[in-house]
Protein backbone atom coordinates (compact mmCIF):
# COMPACT_ATOMS: atom_id res chain seq x y z
CA UNK A 1 0.00 0.00 0.00
CA UNK A 2 1.56 3.35 -0.99
CA UNK A 3 2.12 5.81 1.87
CA UNK A 4 -0.11 8.79 2.44
CA UNK A 5 1.36 12.33 2.71
CA UNK A 6 0.71 12.06 6.44
CA UNK A 7 2.59 8.82 7.10
CA UNK A 8 5.97 9.00 8.76
CA UNK A 9 9.24 8.47 6.94
CA UNK A 10 12.80 7.86 8.13
CA UNK A 11 15.77 9.73 6.72
CA UNK A 12 18.64 7.88 8.36
CA UNK A 13 18.15 8.29 12.09
CA UNK A 14 15.57 11.05 11.63
CA UNK A 15 11.94 9.98 11.85
CA UNK A 16 9.63 12.57 10.33
CA UNK A 17 5.88 12.39 11.01
CA UNK A 18 4.79 13.28 7.48
CA UNK A 19 5.99 13.26 3.89
CA UNK A 20 5.50 16.87 2.77
CA UNK A 21 8.50 18.99 3.71
CA UNK A 22 9.27 22.68 3.37
CA UNK A 23 12.22 22.92 0.99
CA UNK A 24 14.99 25.52 1.28
CA UNK A 25 14.06 29.05 0.28
CA UNK A 26 16.56 31.77 1.17
CA UNK A 27 14.98 34.13 3.66
CA UNK A 28 16.88 37.44 3.27
CA UNK A 29 15.93 37.94 6.90
CA UNK A 30 19.18 37.82 8.87
CA UNK A 31 20.83 41.01 10.11
CA UNK A 32 23.66 42.58 8.13
CA UNK A 33 26.21 40.25 9.75
CA UNK A 34 24.20 37.07 9.15
CA UNK A 35 22.77 36.67 12.67
CA UNK A 36 19.27 35.23 13.21
CA UNK A 37 16.51 37.83 13.72
CA UNK A 38 12.98 37.62 15.15
CA UNK A 39 11.68 38.03 11.61
CA UNK A 40 13.50 34.91 10.48
CA UNK A 41 12.16 32.95 13.44
CA UNK A 42 8.62 34.11 12.65
CA UNK A 43 8.91 32.73 9.10
CA UNK A 44 9.51 29.22 10.50
CA UNK A 45 7.23 29.65 13.49
CA UNK A 46 4.22 30.09 11.21
CA UNK A 47 4.97 26.93 9.23
CA UNK A 48 5.59 25.02 12.46
CA UNK A 49 2.20 26.23 13.74
CA UNK A 50 0.74 24.86 10.51
CA UNK A 51 1.98 21.41 11.52
CA UNK A 52 4.72 21.17 8.86
CA UNK A 53 6.58 17.99 9.80
CA UNK A 54 10.02 19.11 8.60
CA UNK A 55 11.51 22.29 7.20
CA UNK A 56 14.86 22.99 5.58
CA UNK A 57 16.23 26.48 6.10
CA UNK A 58 17.29 28.67 3.21
CA UNK A 59 20.93 28.29 2.31
CA UNK A 60 23.31 29.32 5.09
CA UNK A 61 26.88 30.36 4.34
CA UNK A 62 29.76 28.55 6.02
CA UNK A 63 32.47 31.03 5.07
CA UNK A 64 32.82 34.58 3.69
CA UNK A 65 33.14 33.68 0.00
CA UNK A 66 30.09 31.40 0.16
CA UNK A 67 27.70 34.25 0.99
CA UNK A 68 25.60 35.06 -2.06
CA UNK A 69 23.31 37.86 -0.87
CA UNK A 70 22.96 40.49 1.78
CA UNK A 71 20.96 39.51 4.87
CA UNK A 72 21.70 35.84 4.27
CA UNK A 73 22.01 33.78 7.45
CA UNK A 74 25.46 32.53 8.44
CA UNK A 75 26.62 29.40 10.18
CA UNK A 76 30.22 30.49 9.80
CA UNK A 77 31.08 31.41 13.39
CA UNK A 78 30.41 30.08 16.88
CA UNK A 79 28.85 33.44 17.87
CA UNK A 80 25.95 32.59 15.53
CA UNK A 81 25.05 29.42 17.45
CA UNK A 82 22.83 31.05 20.15
CA UNK A 83 20.62 32.73 17.50
CA UNK A 84 20.35 29.50 15.51
CA UNK A 85 19.52 27.68 18.76
CA UNK A 86 16.70 30.17 19.39
CA UNK A 87 15.30 29.23 15.97
CA UNK A 88 15.49 25.46 16.47
CA UNK A 89 14.08 25.69 20.02
CA UNK A 90 11.08 27.66 18.78
CA UNK A 91 10.41 25.18 15.98
CA UNK A 92 10.80 22.19 18.32
CA UNK A 93 8.51 23.77 20.93
CA UNK A 94 5.84 23.88 18.23
CA UNK A 95 6.36 20.23 17.33
CA UNK A 96 8.23 20.49 13.99
CA UNK A 97 11.67 19.42 12.85
CA UNK A 98 14.21 21.63 11.12
CA UNK A 99 17.36 20.93 9.10
CA UNK A 100 19.75 23.60 7.90
CA UNK A 101 20.94 23.89 4.35
CA UNK A 102 24.59 24.86 3.92
CA UNK A 103 25.86 26.16 0.60
CA UNK A 104 28.70 27.99 -1.12
CA UNK A 105 27.65 30.21 -4.01
CA UNK A 106 30.90 30.07 -5.95
CA UNK A 107 30.36 32.23 -9.05
CA UNK A 108 26.57 32.67 -8.63
CA UNK A 109 26.76 36.03 -6.90
CA UNK A 110 26.68 39.70 -7.88
CA UNK A 111 30.25 40.50 -6.91
CA UNK A 112 29.79 44.28 -7.01
CA UNK A 113 27.04 43.96 -4.37
CA UNK A 114 28.90 41.54 -2.12
CA UNK A 115 32.25 43.29 -2.52
CA UNK A 116 34.49 40.25 -2.93
CA UNK A 117 36.12 38.45 -5.81
CA UNK A 118 34.12 35.24 -6.35
CA UNK A 119 35.76 31.88 -6.86
CA UNK A 120 34.68 28.86 -8.87
CA UNK A 121 36.07 25.54 -10.06
CA UNK A 122 37.34 27.40 -13.13
CA UNK A 123 37.29 30.95 -14.43
CA UNK A 124 34.06 30.65 -16.43
CA UNK A 125 31.77 33.69 -16.56
CA UNK A 126 28.29 33.38 -15.01
CA UNK A 127 26.16 34.93 -17.76
CA UNK A 128 22.96 35.79 -15.85
CA UNK A 129 24.80 37.97 -13.34
CA UNK A 130 27.77 38.80 -15.53
CA UNK A 131 30.15 37.62 -12.79
CA UNK A 132 33.64 36.52 -13.75
CA UNK A 133 35.09 34.28 -11.01
CA UNK A 134 38.70 33.29 -10.55
CA UNK A 135 39.76 29.67 -10.25
CA UNK A 136 39.82 28.61 -6.61
CA UNK A 137 43.24 27.38 -5.43
CA UNK A 138 43.83 24.00 -3.82
CA UNK A 139 44.64 25.69 -0.52
CA UNK A 140 41.29 27.53 -0.71
CA UNK A 141 39.48 24.26 -1.51
CA UNK A 142 40.87 22.81 1.74
CA UNK A 143 39.47 25.86 3.57
CA UNK A 144 36.02 25.34 2.01
CA UNK A 145 36.03 21.70 3.15
CA UNK A 146 36.95 22.80 6.69
CA UNK A 147 34.23 25.47 6.61
CA UNK A 148 31.54 22.91 5.71
CA UNK A 149 32.73 20.56 8.48
CA UNK A 150 32.80 23.36 11.06
CA UNK A 151 29.32 24.45 9.93
CA UNK A 152 28.03 20.90 10.42
CA UNK A 153 29.44 20.78 13.94
CA UNK A 154 27.69 24.11 14.66
CA UNK A 155 24.44 22.71 13.21
CA UNK A 156 24.56 19.91 15.79
CA UNK A 157 25.38 22.39 18.56
CA UNK A 158 22.54 24.68 17.48
CA UNK A 159 19.98 21.88 17.72
CA UNK A 160 19.18 21.26 14.07
CA UNK A 161 17.74 17.83 13.28
CA UNK A 162 19.95 17.35 10.25
CA UNK A 163 22.07 19.18 7.71
CA UNK A 164 21.44 19.49 4.00
CA UNK A 165 24.40 20.07 1.71
CA UNK A 166 23.55 22.09 -1.38
CA UNK A 167 25.05 20.14 -4.23
CA UNK A 168 22.77 21.47 -6.97
CA UNK A 169 21.53 24.63 -8.70
CA UNK A 170 24.98 25.57 -10.02
CA UNK A 171 26.40 26.44 -6.60
CA UNK A 172 30.07 25.68 -5.90
CA UNK A 173 29.76 21.89 -5.45
CA UNK A 174 27.66 21.73 -8.61
CA UNK A 175 30.23 23.97 -10.38
CA UNK A 176 32.84 21.30 -9.59
CA UNK A 177 30.62 18.42 -10.75
CA UNK A 178 29.77 19.99 -14.11
CA UNK A 179 32.36 19.93 -16.93
CA UNK A 180 31.01 23.23 -18.33
CA UNK A 181 32.10 25.07 -15.18
CA UNK A 182 34.95 22.75 -14.17
CA UNK A 183 37.80 22.87 -16.70
CA UNK A 184 40.55 22.11 -14.22
CA UNK A 185 43.47 19.91 -15.10
CA UNK A 186 44.45 19.03 -11.51
CA UNK A 187 42.96 16.30 -9.31
CA UNK A 188 39.68 18.26 -9.01
CA UNK A 189 38.90 18.32 -12.74
CA UNK A 190 38.44 15.98 -15.69
CA UNK A 191 37.36 12.49 -14.65
CA UNK A 192 34.19 11.65 -12.68
CA UNK A 193 36.35 10.82 -9.69
CA UNK A 194 38.10 14.19 -9.87
CA UNK A 195 34.95 16.29 -10.35
CA UNK A 196 33.28 14.58 -7.40
CA UNK A 197 36.36 15.01 -5.19
CA UNK A 198 35.20 18.26 -3.54
CA UNK A 199 31.80 16.73 -2.69
CA UNK A 200 33.44 13.57 -1.35
CA UNK A 201 35.91 15.55 0.76
CA UNK A 202 33.09 17.68 2.17
CA UNK A 203 30.94 14.66 3.02
CA UNK A 204 33.86 12.84 4.68
CA UNK A 205 34.90 15.90 6.68
CA UNK A 206 31.30 16.41 7.83
CA UNK A 207 30.87 12.79 8.90
CA UNK A 208 34.14 13.02 10.80
CA UNK A 209 32.93 16.21 12.52
CA UNK A 210 29.44 15.04 13.48
CA UNK A 211 29.68 11.29 13.85
CA UNK A 212 27.96 8.40 12.07
CA UNK A 213 24.30 9.02 12.88
CA UNK A 214 23.52 12.74 12.52
CA UNK A 215 21.37 12.98 9.35
CA UNK A 216 23.00 14.37 6.21
CA UNK A 217 20.75 15.25 3.28
CA UNK A 218 21.98 16.25 -0.16
CA UNK A 219 20.12 18.49 -2.57
CA UNK A 220 21.26 17.92 -6.11
CA UNK A 221 20.27 18.29 -9.70
CA UNK A 222 18.41 15.58 -11.58
CA UNK A 223 19.77 17.28 -14.72
CA UNK A 224 21.83 20.40 -15.36
CA UNK A 225 19.77 21.31 -18.45
CA UNK A 226 22.63 23.27 -20.00
CA UNK A 227 21.78 22.73 -23.66
CA UNK A 228 24.79 23.15 -25.94
CA UNK A 229 27.18 23.31 -22.99
CA UNK A 230 28.84 20.49 -21.09
CA UNK A 231 26.18 19.98 -18.46
CA UNK A 232 25.40 16.74 -16.66
CA UNK A 233 22.53 14.46 -17.57
CA UNK A 234 20.53 12.30 -15.19
CA UNK A 235 22.63 9.17 -15.65
CA UNK A 236 25.83 10.77 -14.37
CA UNK A 237 24.00 12.65 -11.62
CA UNK A 238 22.51 9.36 -10.40
CA UNK A 239 26.11 8.08 -10.17
CA UNK A 240 26.87 11.10 -7.99
CA UNK A 241 23.84 10.17 -5.89
CA UNK A 242 25.11 6.61 -5.49
CA UNK A 243 28.55 7.79 -4.51
CA UNK A 244 26.99 10.13 -1.94
CA UNK A 245 24.93 7.28 -0.53
CA UNK A 246 28.16 5.28 -0.14
CA UNK A 247 29.68 8.28 1.66
CA UNK A 248 26.89 8.24 4.24
CA UNK A 249 24.27 10.63 2.84
CA UNK A 250 20.87 9.71 4.32
CA UNK A 251 18.51 11.14 1.69
CA UNK A 252 18.61 12.98 -1.62
CA UNK A 253 16.34 15.82 -2.69
CA UNK A 254 16.15 16.09 -6.46
CA UNK A 255 15.93 19.46 -8.19
CA UNK A 256 17.18 20.87 -11.50
CA UNK A 257 19.36 23.47 -13.20
CA UNK A 258 22.08 26.07 -12.75
CA UNK A 259 21.25 29.79 -12.85
CA UNK A 260 22.36 29.76 -16.47
CA UNK A 261 19.84 27.01 -17.28
CA UNK A 262 17.07 29.62 -17.12
CA UNK A 263 14.19 29.29 -14.68
CA UNK A 264 13.65 25.50 -14.84
CA UNK A 265 14.35 25.35 -11.11
CA UNK A 266 11.35 27.62 -10.45
CA UNK A 267 9.04 26.89 -13.38
CA UNK A 268 6.19 29.38 -13.19
CA UNK A 269 3.82 31.86 -14.78
CA UNK A 270 6.22 34.85 -14.34
CA UNK A 271 3.39 37.38 -14.30
CA UNK A 272 5.01 40.64 -13.13
CA UNK A 273 8.30 38.87 -12.45
CA UNK A 274 10.70 40.99 -14.52
CA UNK A 275 9.30 44.34 -13.44
CA UNK A 276 9.61 43.29 -9.78
CA UNK A 277 13.12 42.04 -10.46
CA UNK A 278 13.99 45.43 -11.97
CA UNK A 279 12.30 47.57 -9.30
CA UNK A 280 12.95 45.57 -6.15
CA UNK A 281 15.50 42.84 -6.91
CA UNK A 282 18.98 42.53 -8.33
CA UNK A 283 17.80 44.34 -11.47
CA UNK A 284 18.47 47.47 -9.36
CA UNK A 285 22.19 46.66 -9.46
CA UNK A 286 22.41 45.93 -13.16
CA UNK A 287 24.29 48.14 -15.59
CA UNK A 288 22.26 50.97 -17.20
CA UNK A 289 22.03 49.31 -20.63
CA UNK A 290 20.81 46.04 -19.07
CA UNK A 291 18.25 47.96 -16.99
CA UNK A 292 17.04 49.88 -20.02
CA UNK A 293 16.61 46.69 -22.05
CA UNK A 294 14.77 45.00 -19.22
CA UNK A 295 12.59 48.09 -18.71
CA UNK A 296 11.53 47.88 -22.32
CA UNK A 297 11.12 44.14 -22.68
CA UNK A 298 9.72 43.01 -19.34
CA UNK A 299 6.15 42.18 -20.44
CA UNK A 300 7.53 40.14 -23.31
CA UNK A 301 10.05 38.38 -21.05
CA UNK A 302 7.27 37.49 -18.57
CA UNK A 303 5.31 35.85 -21.36
CA UNK A 304 8.31 34.09 -22.89
CA UNK A 305 9.47 32.69 -19.54
CA UNK A 306 5.97 31.45 -18.71
CA UNK A 307 5.89 29.75 -22.10
CA UNK A 308 9.39 28.23 -21.80
CA UNK A 309 9.13 27.08 -18.17
CA UNK A 310 5.41 26.63 -17.40
CA UNK A 311 4.44 25.53 -13.90
CA UNK A 312 3.55 21.88 -13.44
CA UNK A 313 3.13 19.85 -10.28
CA UNK A 314 6.02 17.45 -9.83
CA UNK A 315 8.23 18.90 -12.54
CA UNK A 316 11.33 17.02 -11.27
CA UNK A 317 9.55 13.73 -10.70
CA UNK A 318 10.94 11.96 -13.71
CA UNK A 319 14.51 12.66 -12.57
CA UNK A 320 13.57 11.46 -9.08
CA UNK A 321 12.27 8.22 -10.56
CA UNK A 322 15.74 7.47 -11.94
CA UNK A 323 17.40 8.17 -8.58
CA UNK A 324 14.87 6.00 -6.77
CA UNK A 325 15.55 3.11 -9.13
CA UNK A 326 19.28 3.22 -8.39
CA UNK A 327 19.47 4.15 -4.69
CA UNK A 328 18.60 2.53 -1.39
CA UNK A 329 18.23 5.77 0.58
CA UNK A 330 15.03 7.88 0.51
CA UNK A 331 14.49 10.19 -2.45
CA UNK A 332 12.60 13.47 -2.16
CA UNK A 333 11.36 15.47 -5.12
CA UNK A 334 10.79 19.22 -5.15
CA UNK A 335 9.06 21.13 -7.93
CA UNK A 336 5.62 22.68 -8.28
CA UNK A 337 3.68 20.60 -5.75
CA UNK A 338 0.62 22.29 -4.29
CA UNK A 339 -2.29 19.83 -4.21
CA UNK A 340 -2.97 16.70 -2.21
CA UNK A 341 -3.86 14.85 -5.42
CA UNK A 342 -0.49 15.51 -7.06
CA UNK A 343 1.42 14.73 -3.85
CA UNK A 344 -0.49 11.49 -3.36
CA UNK A 345 0.04 10.57 -7.02
CA UNK A 346 3.81 11.14 -6.61
CA UNK A 347 3.86 8.86 -3.56
CA UNK A 348 1.65 6.30 -5.34
CA UNK A 349 4.06 6.20 -8.29
CA UNK A 350 6.80 4.90 -6.01
CA UNK A 351 9.25 7.39 -7.56
CA UNK A 352 9.70 9.24 -4.26
CA UNK A 353 9.51 8.67 -0.53
CA UNK A 354 8.49 12.26 0.20
CA UNK A 355 7.95 15.57 -1.59
CA UNK A 356 9.02 19.08 -0.71
CA UNK A 357 7.48 22.45 -1.54
CA UNK A 358 8.88 25.95 -1.52
CA UNK A 359 6.65 28.59 -3.06
CA UNK A 360 3.39 27.05 -1.85
CA UNK A 361 4.62 27.37 1.75
CA UNK A 362 5.63 30.99 1.11
CA UNK A 363 2.06 31.67 -0.06
CA UNK A 364 0.48 29.59 2.70
CA UNK A 365 2.54 28.80 5.81
CA UNK A 366 -0.35 26.62 7.03
CA UNK A 367 -0.29 24.57 3.82
CA UNK A 368 0.35 21.27 5.62
CA UNK A 369 -2.58 21.78 7.98
CA UNK A 370 -4.78 22.69 5.02
CA UNK A 371 -3.72 19.51 3.21
CA UNK A 372 -4.54 17.42 6.26
CA UNK A 373 -7.89 19.03 6.86
CA UNK A 374 -8.75 19.11 3.16
CA UNK A 375 -9.21 22.82 3.58
CA UNK A 376 -8.08 25.45 1.11
CA UNK A 377 -5.73 28.30 1.90
CA UNK A 378 -3.91 30.84 -0.27
CA UNK A 379 -2.64 29.16 -3.42
CA UNK A 380 0.65 30.12 -5.02
CA UNK A 381 0.25 31.12 -8.66
CA UNK A 382 3.99 30.70 -9.31
CA UNK A 383 4.47 34.29 -10.49
CA UNK A 384 7.94 34.07 -8.93
CA UNK A 385 7.85 37.59 -7.53
CA UNK A 386 9.20 36.08 -4.30
CA UNK A 387 12.22 34.96 -6.27
CA UNK A 388 12.52 38.35 -8.00
CA UNK A 389 13.20 40.03 -4.63
CA UNK A 390 15.48 37.38 -3.15
CA UNK A 391 18.49 39.00 -1.55
CA UNK A 392 16.77 42.38 -1.40
CA UNK A 393 13.64 41.95 0.72
CA UNK A 394 12.65 39.41 3.37
CA UNK A 395 11.06 36.47 1.62
CA UNK A 396 7.28 36.65 1.30
CA UNK A 397 4.50 36.33 -1.23
CA UNK A 398 4.38 39.44 -3.44
CA UNK A 399 1.49 38.49 -5.66
CA UNK A 400 -1.16 41.09 -4.69
CA UNK A 401 -4.17 38.73 -4.65
CA UNK A 402 -2.42 35.80 -2.99
CA UNK A 403 -0.74 38.13 -0.48
CA UNK A 404 -4.11 39.62 0.44
CA UNK A 405 -5.52 36.13 1.06
CA UNK A 406 -2.45 35.28 3.14
CA UNK A 407 -2.73 38.45 5.26
CA UNK A 408 -6.41 37.75 5.87
CA UNK A 409 -5.63 34.19 6.95
CA UNK A 410 -2.83 35.32 9.29
CA UNK A 411 -5.07 38.01 10.75
CA UNK A 412 -7.82 35.47 11.42
CA UNK A 413 -5.32 33.14 13.08
CA UNK A 414 -3.86 35.85 15.36
Ligand SMILES: Cc1cc2nc3c(=O)[nH]c(=O)nc-3n(C[C@H](O)[C@H](O)[C@H](O)COP(=O)(O)O)c2cc1C
Nearest residue numbers: 023024025026058059334335336357358359386387
Ligand atom coordinates in the same frame (compact mmCIF):
# COMPACT_ATOMS: atom_id res chain seq x y z
C1 LIG B 1 12.42 32.76 -3.03
C2 LIG B 1 13.15 31.48 -3.31
C3 LIG B 1 14.36 31.22 -2.66
C4 LIG B 1 15.02 30.00 -2.90
N1 LIG B 1 16.17 29.71 -2.18
C5 LIG B 1 16.73 28.48 -2.27
C6 LIG B 1 17.78 28.08 -1.40
O1 LIG B 1 18.22 28.84 -0.53
N2 LIG B 1 18.27 26.83 -1.54
C7 LIG B 1 17.78 25.93 -2.47
O2 LIG B 1 18.25 24.80 -2.54
N3 LIG B 1 16.78 26.28 -3.29
C8 LIG B 1 16.23 27.51 -3.20
N4 LIG B 1 15.15 27.82 -3.98
C9 LIG B 1 14.58 26.79 -4.87
C10 LIG B 1 13.54 25.95 -4.09
O3 LIG B 1 14.11 25.23 -3.05
C11 LIG B 1 12.82 24.94 -5.00
O4 LIG B 1 13.79 24.05 -5.52
C12 LIG B 1 12.03 25.60 -6.13
O5 LIG B 1 11.36 26.75 -5.66
C13 LIG B 1 11.01 24.65 -6.72
O6 LIG B 1 10.11 24.22 -5.72
P1 LIG B 1 8.59 24.83 -5.59
O7 LIG B 1 7.98 24.67 -6.96
O8 LIG B 1 7.95 23.98 -4.55
O9 LIG B 1 8.74 26.25 -5.20
C14 LIG B 1 14.49 29.04 -3.80
C15 LIG B 1 13.27 29.33 -4.46
C16 LIG B 1 12.60 30.51 -4.21
C17 LIG B 1 11.29 30.75 -4.90
